[in-house]
Amino acid sequence: MNELKYTADHEWACLDQDIVTIGITDFAQDQLGELVYVELPETGIEVNVGQEVVVIESVKAAGDVKSPVKGTVVEVNSALNDDPEKVNADPTGEGWFYRVRVASPSDLDKLMDEAAYQELIATLN
Amino acid sequence: MKRTPLYELHTALGAKMVPFAGYDMPVQYPSGILFEHRQVRASAGLFDVSHMGQATVFGDDSARLLETVLPANLLELPNGSQRYSFFTNDAGGIVDDLMIYRLDDRYTLVVNASNKEADFALLQTLCGDTVEFESMTDRALLALQGPQACNALQRMSPGIEEMPFMGAKRAIISGIPCTVTRSGYTGEDGVEISVAASDALDLAWKILELPEVEPVGLGARDSLRLEAGLCLHGNDIGPDTSPVEAGLQWAIPHCRRTQGSRCGGFPGADQILAEINNGALRRRVGIRPDGKAPVRAHAELLDANGVQIGEVSSGGFGPSINAPVAMGYVAKEYSTPGTALHARVRNKPLPVTVCSMPFSPHHYRTKEKKE
Numbered sequence: 001m002n003e004l005k006y007t008a009d010h011e012w013a014c015l016d017q018d019i020v021t022i023g024i025t026d027f028a029q030d031q032l033g034e035l036v037y038v039e040l041p042e043t044g045i046e047v048n049v050g051q052e053v054v055v056i057e058s059v060k061a062a063g064d065v066k067s068p069v070k071g072t073v074v075e076v077n078s079a080l081n082d083d084p085e086k087v088n089a090d091p092t093g094e095g096w097f098y099r100v101r102v103a104s105p106s107d108l109d110k111l112m113d114e115a116a117y118q119e120l121i122a123t124l125n
Numbered sequence: 126m127k128r129t130p131l132y133e134l135h136t137a138l139g140a141k142m143v144p145f146a147g148y149d150m151p152v153q154y155p156s157g158i159l160f161e162h163r164q165v166r167a168s169a170g171l172f173d174v175s176h177m178g179q180a181t182v183f184g185d186d187s188a189r190l191l192e193t194v195l196p197a198n199l200l201e202l203p204n205g206s207q208r209y210s211f212f213t214n215d216a217g218g219i220v221d222d223l224m225i226y227r228l229d230d231r232y233t234l235v236v237n238a239s240n241k242e243a244d245f246a247l248l249q250t251l252c253g254d255t256v257e258f259e260s261m262t263d264r265a266l267l268a269l270q271g272p273q274a275c276n277a278l279q280r281m282s283p284g285i286e287e288m289p290f291m292g293a294k295r296a297i298i299s300g301i302p303c304t305v306t307r308s309g310y311t312g313e314d315g316v317e318i319s320v321a322a323s324d325a326l327d328l329a330w331k332i333l334e335l336p337e338v339e340p341v342g343l344g345a346r347d348s349l350r351l352e353a354g355l356c357l358h359g360n361d362i363g364p365d366t367s368p369v370e371a372g373l374q375w376a377i378p379h380c381r382r383t384q385g386s387r388c389g390g391f392p393g394a395d396q397i398l399a400e401i402n403n404g405a406l407r408r409r410v411g412i413r414p415d416g417k418a419p420v421r422a423h424a425e426l427l428d429a430n431g432v433q434i435g436e437v438s439s440g441g442f443g444p445s446i447n448a449p450v451a452m453g454y455v456a457k458e459y460s461t462p463g464t465a466l467h468a469r470v471r472n473k474p475l476p477v478t479v480c481s482m483p484f485s486p487h488h489y490r491t492k493e494k495k496e
Contacts (some may be wrong), residue, residue, distance in 0.1 A: 033344065034159045036442035037417050037449070055471065057419045059158040059344060059442055081417075085159075 004092060005068075005111035008120065012092055013068045015108050020069050023096040024056075024087065027121045032058040035084035040076040041098055047073060049107070054097050056087070068111055071102040129175035130265040130325040138340055146238035148176040151342040161345035162444040165311055166485070169271035170341030171332050174310075178241025179261040179319060180248060183231040186255035191232055194247060195225070196368070196391045198378040202227045207291045207306050209376050211368060212244060217396030218364040219371065220244075222356065224317075226293035226306055233293075233304070235266065235317070237358050265325035270315030270349075272488060273337040275307070278316065281331065285316065290490040299331045310346065312353025312487045351450060352443045354411060354482025360422055361409060361438040361452060367393075369400035370454065371409045377401070408460040411482040412437065412451040414468065414475055419449040425469040426455055426477070434459050437468060445485045452482065 004012045010028035014021045029035070039055035047053050047067040054065035076098040080086060087095035102108075112120065126149045135142060140151035151173065153161060164170050182191060188199040197210040207226035211219045221240040226233055236244045241260075248258045269278055279286040282298040288307040296305045304319040320328050332338055347357070356362045362371045380386045383398050414420050419442050426435035440451030451468075459466060462481045467474035 033153065034157050036159075037419055039418065055418075057442070059348065059444075060152070062419070062421065088157075 003113070005108050005113060006117035006120075007066070007068045007111055009066055011065055011068050013108060013111060015102075015105055018101055018105060019074065020071070020100045020102050020105075020108065021096050022065070022068060022098055022100065024065060024091055025117070026091050027124075029088045029091045029095070032056065032063060033060045034058060035087045038080040038084045038087065038097070040078065040080065041073050043073050043076060045073050047071065047100060056084075065097060067100065069100055069102050069107045070104075071100040073098050074101050075099040127176075129173055130322040131173040131175060131267075131329055134326055134329050135173065140340070140342060143343070145343060146176055148238065150176060151340075153342040153344045154340050156339065158342070158344035158348065159444045161339065161341040162348050164339045165271045165313060165341055165345065165349055166445050167271070168339075169269060169274040169277055169315070169335070169337045170345070171329065171338050172268040172270065172341050172346055173265070173329070174268050174317070174346075175265040175322075175325065176238040177266055178236040178238065178244060179233065179264050179266060180236070180245055181231050181233045181259045181261060182248060182251065182256060183259070184256040185230070187230065187232050190251040190256050191225070192381075192387065193390060194251070194392065196377045196381045196394070196397065197225065198380050199225070199227070199232065200387070201380075204229060205293050207293045207308055211362075211373070211376070212247065213368070213391055213393040213397065214364055215392050216364075217367045217393030217400065219358065219362045219366060219368060219373075220364055222358050222362060222373075224306070224308060228293060228295065228304065233261075233319075239359060261319070263322050264319050265322050267318045267320065267325070267329060267332070268309050268311075268315065269318065269332060269338065270309045270311040270313050270341075271337075272314055274313070274315040275490070277335040277337040278332070280335070288316075288490070289492065298328060301328050303328070307490055310353075310355055311349040312355065312483055312485060313349075314488055314490045348441055348444055351439055351441060351452070352445055352483060352485035353487060354452065354484065356409075357439055366409075366454070367397055367400055367405060369397060370405040370407055374401050404457065406457055407435065407454045408457050409438070409452060409454055410460050410462075411480040411484060412440070412453055412466075412468070412477050413480050413484075414449045414451065414477045416475060417449065418470060418475060420451045420468040420470055420475065420477060424451075424453075426453055426459075427467040427469060427474055428459065429465070431467070431474065434466070443484055450484045451477070455479065
C-alpha cells in the first residue's frame with residue numbers, strides 16, 4: 001500500500017497512479033464512537049477540495065467528511081451501507097469511503113505525512 | 126469539574142470521560158456504546174449515576190407539604206414504595222422530573238443533576254417546624270439494569286429478587302448498607318442503589334465481579350432510555366412542556382385531578398387539569414425514520430406540504446432494533462401512529478412515520494401468577 005497522507009480534519013488519502021482512496025483516521029473513528037450510518041456520494045460526481053462528500057453518524061453524533069482532493073468519484077465502498085462499523089474496525093483498510101480520479105496528483109503534496117499527523121494528534125490527546 | 130465517588134473506577138476501567146452537568150462522567154468504556162447497550166438488554170450493566178441529586182424530606186407533615194409541589198399521591202404512598210413525579214411551574218410546565226420513595230417517615234427524591242440546586246432550594250422552602258430537608262451529598266447512586274440484574278445481585282443480597290417493581294427497601298449488599306429501589310431508566314428490570322460515598326467504590330467493584338455484569342456509560346444510558354420511550358428532562362420535557370403534552374398524565378393520580386379528593390393544589394394545576402380534561406394541542410410521539418439515517422434533536426418535522434408541524438426532541442440510533450429512533454412533539458392532528466411526515470436533516474426532507482412507544486418493549490418486574 002502506498003503512503004497515507006492526512007488532513008487536519010482527520011481524513012486520510014492514499015494515491016495509486018491517478019486514483020486516490022479516502023477515509024477517516026483511527027483517531028477520528030475513536031473520537032466519533034461506533035458508526036451507525038454512512039451516506040456515500042454517487043459515482044461520477046465531481047468533487048472539490050473541502051467539499052462535504054460523505055455524511056457519517058455515530059452513536060454519539062453526526063459528522064461529515066470533506067474531500068481532500070479535486071476530481072471525479074469513481075468508486076464508493078457500498079459495503080459500508082450495511083456495515084458502517086467496518087470504519088471503526090479497520091479505518092484505513094476495509095473502512096475506506098470512496099475513490100477519486102484526480103487531475104493533478106500533486107494535490108496530495110499539500111497534505112500531512114504520517115509524522116506530521118502523529119504530531120498533530122499528540123497535541124489533541 | 127466535579128467527580129463522583131466512582132471516578133477512580135472509571136479511569137481504572139479505561140472509560141472515555143466527558144463533562145456532563147458539571148461532572149466528569151464516563152460516556153463509554155472501551156467495549157463501546159453498542160456493546161454496552163446490548164449488554165443491558167441481554168444481561169446486566171452497572172451505571173454510575175451519582176451525579177443525580179438525592180435528598181430526603183422527613184417529619185410529620187412531609188407528605189402533605191410535598192403534595193403542594195408535586196402532583197402525586199404521597200399521603201397514601203405505602204411504605205417501601207416509589208413513584209415517578211415532577212415539579213411543575215405556574216404555567217403547568219415541567220421544572221424537573223424525579224423519582225420519590227417512602228421509607229417510614231422519610232421521603233427520598235432522586236432528581237436530575239442539572240436541576241438539583243434549584244430543586245433542593247425549592248424543597249428547602251417547605252421546611253419549618255414539622256418538616257426537615259437533607260440533601261444527601263455524601264451518597265453515591267448506582268444503577269444495575271438488565272434481565273439478569275436482580276438474580277445476580279440476589280447472590281450478594283438475598284431478598285432483592287422478591288422486590289416488586291417500584292419497591293424500595295434498605296438492604297445489606299455484601300456487608301454494605303444500601304437503599305435499593307426496583308426501578309431504572311432503561312426499560313429493563315433492575316435496581317438503583319443508594320450507598321454512602323465512602324462505600325461506593327468497594328460496592329461497585331464487588332458488583333462488577335458478578336459474571337453477568339459489565340460497566341455501562343452515559344452513552345448507552347441515553348440510547349437505552351430513548352428506545353424505552355423515556356423522557357430526558359431538558360430534551361423531551363422542560364419548563365415549556367406540560368405533562369399532558371408529554372404523555373405523562375398517567376403519573377398524576379386521580380385524587381389530584383378534577384373531582385379528586387385532593388384536587389389540584391400544585392403549581393400550574395389549573396392548566397394541567399384543564400389539559401387532562403380537554404386534551405393538549407401538541408403531543409409527544411415516537412418517530413421512526415423510514416431510512417437508515419438517524420434524525421436528531423431539533424430537526425424540524427414537516428407535513429406533506431413542507432410546513433413545519435413539530436420538532437424532534439431526542440433522536441439517535443436504537444441498537445436493539447438496529448434502526449434509527451426518535452421522539453418529538455407534533456400538533457395533535459398529526460399524532461396518530463402511522464402518520465407519514467418528513468424530518469428536515471441536513472436541509473433534506475427525510476420520510477419518517479409517527480409511531481407508538483416504547484420502541485423496545487419494557488421488561489419490568491411483574492408478579493408471577495400463583496400456580
